[in-house]
Amino acid sequence: MTPGDTTVPTITGPLDTHREQSALVVEHLVTHGTATRSELVNATGLGRGTVAGLTARLLDAGVIRESGDAHGDGRSTPLTLAGGDRVLVTAHLALDDAVATVASLGGDEVARFTEPLPTPSAEPPSSPLTPLAVVLSRAIARAERSGHRVADVSVLVDGAIVGSPAVVIMDARFGAEPVDVLGGLRATVPGLAEVEAALPLPMRMAPAAGAAAGVELDALPGIADVLHLDGDVSVAAAAIAAGQPLRGAHGLGATFGHLPIVPGGLRCRCGQQGCLATVAAPEVVLERAGLAGYAATDGRAAALEELVLRIHEAEDRARWAWLDAAHWIGRTLQVVVPTIDPAVVVVGGYWAGFVGDIRSAMQGNRPSVGNGAISAIPVFSPASGGLDAALVGARRQARERLVADPLLLVG
Template sequence: MPRLPRSLVSGDVRRHNLTLVLEHIVRSGPSARSEIAEATGLTRGAVTALAAALTEAGVLRETDPVASGKGRPITRLELAASDLAVLVAQVDADTATALLTTLAGDELFRVSARHGRPMGEPDAVLDVLASVVAEALGVASGLGRRVVEMPVVVFAPVGGEPPVVLADTDLGWGEVDVIGGLRSRLPSLPATMSLESDAWLAALAERSVLESTESMLYIKSNSGIGGAILLEGRLVEGAHGVGGALGHIVIVPDGEPCECGQSGCLVTVAGPDVLLERAGLAGLVAERGLATAIDELSSQIAAGATPAAAAWDDALPWIARSLQVLSMATDPDAIVIGGFWAAHTASIEQAFRANRPTLAGPRAGAPAIPAVVAGRLGADAALFGAVWAARDAVLADPGRLGV
């Protein structure tokens, strides 16, 4: 086997070690060189040299010395990167949002605008998305920050190369090139853009804050119903990029037709449009927007107010049955409930447990019944997921930071 040139090997090792140092500081906060050495397994000397390069490039800076208790003050290293930013653009069934953050994920600026849900008119929606992105880019420029990564989050399956939205039933879209549409409207967009499906990002974000969920089912509802399947730490994307499209599990025999072309999808009996209509809140959507209307719906369900609570009770058996089917198909550690459903996890769990096996699985001594737990990140789960994924992409390639 031919040996790699020495410079290439050492370059890769150096890049890997730079990433180790950066990841430690991003996850643990300001750290002393000795703490970084201990956590990463690098030598103290290596950490000192890497930290010097990162400080020189403006990626890290030293904190003021603080007393250590042993007499000698400690200087820690923290993320500086004060001229960089991550910009996430997100479009759901009601609203376009732009979120500008530091590389560490701290929010710098956020703006949202409702697009009015013009069904089947992607250009009208992209105009609104481009306007909030332009505003955030203006703020970044005013702060003297360069946008180093720009993920675009859509509430729909994504596929292809370059990636496009495959179909968005909430907006009546077929295939739509969102990144191309933004670039044609805003020529000054950053070079590094990606298109991501909300539920996958939200699932990965929730997994990073929940423990022991290597295999999990994630289902959420805010704009439509979305989901993701993680098996042994890996996201199931599927052969056509629609793995985890849990809103379109066909669950109702002879059910209503769905925008996706099937009949009887979960979203036709438990989606936000159906629940809001049955709760008498469709007018509030038109007047104040989907997010506000869903907040109201959720409060009324929690308070047991009719007709919202009755609509929820009608939806619960279908949600439960979908999870029972999926649970048997995938045998996860946990089912994580996201979006506004998170606040109603107890009622979902109760309905889910109403029809579970009593036979133990071959591996464990107990029946294969996963825990049903509430997600912790609320409606922003996909935004957080996008920011964290962007940060990890940058940290994995420190050359982009000028190191």
């Protein structure tokens, strides 16, 4: 597994087959709360004998419990997850706010906390780590007040996650240089050390784009290869190949915004020249559209809404600011798409409303062989996961990590 990887290890061997089958049972109970053995047979596709053996072992291990009186051969006795009272805490830097949520193991959100992010012009300059620590503290406190044990703490970032211990680099909020986000939170969030010591698995940092890409993949039946793009917080991307996140050997896979695509372009804060981020980052497009002041006073979300409105109204400055960005996004895709060959390019954020412009920018210089057969691939699709796609995806990743080894939910 690569540094910061969030995928579940490949399962092989007889013992791991039992673990995989147990995960199917536990996943159903996490999602549906209770189920009888007969319902588990129908839901998982496993045989009755297999389900009987699995549930017996899970009962003995304390992973599940019977939630009603046993009668007959036990097939109609409701079973429930013994650790079902646990919750998932997820933190993220959204457009204008730090956000932390508390959710059930099944992913149902039960509480949300927000704290405004410092403005870029704030004096003295303030780190986004401060509001992130505030909302994370509130979420953990909420879990403790309600008597729920925390099963997972995940922090989403927009940059690349590299190294061990993991640090974030090339992040729109934390900067280009390496930042130990988790270390900073451990130092500033009261009680986090105690919570982390009781977690079944270590607190983790995950790419927001990758979490959102997983949600989009679920909405595309039969598709296993997706490239997800987003341009709201930063120029971000995530790739999924054969159903698994493509992180690369060093965590740098799909660092879309820092591909040096503009010949003789501006120096990027990452140190390269001509990165896509220098011509397509949201702050760049807003500046060129004359909306930088709007963003400073009303926030990034409102400014992007105004940008979209002006583009649709064919306001010259906004339209040309966007078309220039779309041109370079398309040029970048001309490099990336043949390299990873996704079946679908999913476009999120405000870019989703202009999928046609991005597609046209890419396909304007595609191969003409086979009567242009290659020019029509891949398919382009606007994202469907909404503003919370990254949070939803992170919760799913957390649940998958826990369910992959059901014994983690004991105690």
